[in-house]
Amino acid sequence: MSQSIRVVLVDDDPLVRAGLGMILGGAPDIEVVGEAADGVEAVTVVAAAQPDVVLMDLRMPGRDGLEATRQVVAAQASSARLSPTRVIVLTTFDTDDMVVGALRAGASGFLLKDTPPPRIVAAIRSVAAGEPILSPTVTAQLIASVTSGGSDRSVAARSALDSLTERERDVAVAIGRGWSNAEIAAELYLGIPTVKTHVSRLLTKLGAENRVQIALIVHDAGRG
Template sequence: MLVDDDPLVRSALALMIGGQPDIEVIGEAANGAEGLARCATDRPDVVLMDIRMPVMDGLEATRQLHARPSPPRVIVLTTFDADDYVTGAIAAGADGFVLKDTPPAEIVAAIRRVADGEPMLSPSATASLIRQIRTDNAETSNGSDREAQALARLSSLTEREHEVALAIGRGLSNAEIARELFLSVPTVKAHVGRLFDKLGTTNRVQIAICVHDAGLV
């Protein structure tokens, strides 16, 4: 599903994505409210969501989608990479944040990756998120306390789980972790699932934050 108030952007994305053998564009919407309605009827697997739109912006639409049962994956696709937009998108439940000037092949790769359950942040978005995390840490808690707490959480992991957690902290995908650690992708996915349980996290970004808090990446 494409949600963007610019019809030229939607047309360009539809043309680019529609040419992929494994991806189908099933609907378009011109604002967040329309996108919510279309998602309820068309039930897409992935939504490409603009941020700045009339009627309802992309962050609020993402927040409302995320509150629904079995929500679609959401990739925020925007021309802006300000820190507030990145952290706002993640807080709203977005699974990815990609700039509109990202090469087409990378946008397509992001769709596939998010559809497979892995978050996708552009390099600039990742840098913005890390900056915000460090700022929040400095403002809300003693850095050594956060590091000790993160290390304590990670101490419950097996050696292999610890290796997978560090790889996630470095931003590697499941396929990249599998190649680096000489594991199968299903085995990596199983380790990631155990990390969610042991660390009390619900997504890979939270695992990465824990690893960064521990000072291990």
């Protein structure tokens, strides 16, 4: 990207924000343009700063990160910006069942709070470029741990997958496994441009905001 990636940090712990600021300050292509200590402040700061990426803590007093993520994503849906603000949720994972709610709300992925600094920087660059963070093992474990039950959602997900062509279902299932476009292309003997076309069609047909939400639908349908 030719311009700096603009980032807003949201966490109720000032030490966490300071640490993230130091990490990102060492990246020449990333600029921290705002901070917030809770969900209410986050929505206001994001609206004013118009960042490319928000690092959003989930567990905060007052309005939590889940509701703030919903509001940020909803605001982007009605915005005329060509490059929308994307949200990465911050979590401890082992205890935070709110992550899947954030993904359903439109977050582009998640980071563990103990993620090594180089991976945090890489994740921000990926999400800013429109590539959600999908780790095959961690995503599958996360989804499996918090999406049990919900029969109505399962029926809806199976119906959605049934509306796809066979090849589109193959691509959707591969996304559910956390595969990259290159991995899908190699496994299904397709060109990468063809895979990208299928992904775009899936987003439209499934009413999904990103690949993470496609993966959630696949897992709800029992196909992951």
